[in-house]
Amino acid sequence: MYKSQQIQPELDNLLPETLPESIEIPEYLSKTYWWAYVSPKAIKFFDRHFLVNLILFGNFKRLRDAAIRRLGEDFSGKVLQIASVYGNFTQRILDCMSVDGELDVVDVVPDQLSNLRRKVITQKRFNALVMDSSDLKLDSESYDKAILFFLLHEQPVEVRQKTLSEAWRVLRPGGRIVIVDYHKPSKLNPVRPLLWIVLKSLEPFALDLWRQPLESWLPKGMNGNCVHRRTFFGGIYQKMVFEKPGI
Numbered sequence: 001m002y003k004s005q006q007i008q009p010e011l012d013n014l015l016p017e018t019l020p021e022s023i024e025i026p027e028y029l030s031k032t033y034w035w036a037y038v039s040p041k042a043i044k045f046f047d048r049h050f051l052v053n054l055i056l057f058g059n060f061k062r063l064r065d066a067a068i069r070r071l072g073e074d075f076s077g078k079v080l081q082i083a084s085v086y087g088n089f090t091q092r093i094l095d096c097m098s099v100d101g102e103l104d105v106v107d108v109v110p111d112q113l114s115n116l117r118r119k120v121i122t123q124k125r126f127n128a129l130v131m132d133s134s135d136l137k138l139d140s141e142s143y144d145k146a147i148l149f150f151l152l153h154e155q156p157v158e159v160r161q162k163t164l165s166e167a168w169r170v171l172r173p174g175g176r177i178v179i180v181d182y183h184k185p186s187k188l189n190p191v192r193p194l195l196w197i198v199l200k201s202l203e204p205f206a207l208d209l210w211r212q213p214l215e216s217w218l219p220k221g222m223n224g225n226c227v228h229r230r231t232f233f234g235g236i237y238q239k240m241v242f243e244k245p246g247i
């Protein structure tokens with residue numbers, strides 16, 4: 001089991017409706033990813049388009065657009081983004097979403113959501129919710145779409161499984177989940193050795209996605225319902241789309 005650490009969120013940074021009494025930052029985040037996602041200085045430093053793009057070997061825009069395109073043309077309904085993303089990812093979802101759509105973004109780090117709320121400009125319905133992806137305090141079958149962009153590789157196996165299970169639970173029958181994350185590159189990919197070193201030293205759970213297919217962590221019901229898959233950049237990244245049967 002992974003452990004977690006209790007912290008008090010910076011109260012004046014949060015919208016009242018998103019304020020939990022206290023929030024638990026999972027240990028894998030506070031210990032492994034403090035330098036990237038938890039410390040306010042890290043958030044300020046990393047939330048730059050050129051840096052996110054560099055980390056993805058120049059593929060940020062391509063992967064962002066490939067993921068959002070799979071939400072549909074001018075999509076509406078309730079959309080759930082599971083975990084914040086640096087750069088203009090959320091802004092892009094909002095720009096593509098129809099005026100009667102609604103976007104909820106959940107993240108377990110309150111400062112991530114404060115940062116997101118500062119940078120997003122929209123007239124559309126948008127909520128930032130402090131929540132752990134492995135224990136979503138959201139009604140079952142209440143979302144039309146869900147999107148996970150480079151979250152799963154950060155999580156230890158049991159958290160990853162719960163995150164996928166929760167995403168599937170909150171999805172309505174007929175709803176769709178889009179996932180973009182790492183994937184095992186082809187042997188000939190010249191970036192492969194460098195990426196292996198980076199992931200091995202900085203992102204200890206990410207190499208799981210080289211060893212096993214994403215299907216390994218899917219909940220019952222989700223497996224077998226993949227409607228689209230594609231890899232990018234010599235196999236380094238993957239996109240998978242799932243649809244919940246029932247309509």
Ligand SMILES: C[S@@+](CC[C@H](N)C(=O)[O-])C[C@H]1O[C@@H](n2cnc3c(N)ncnc32)[C@H](O)[C@@H]1O
Pocket residue numbers: 026029037052082083084085086087106107108109112131132133134149150151154155159
């Ligand atoms: C989506 S991932 C990485 C995305 C991408 N590398 C980027 O450019 O930002 C980063 C986010 O996931 C969030 N996160 C990690 N574990 C989480 C969990 N269990 N529940 C909710 N959010 C989580 C972190 O707080 C962070 O904001």
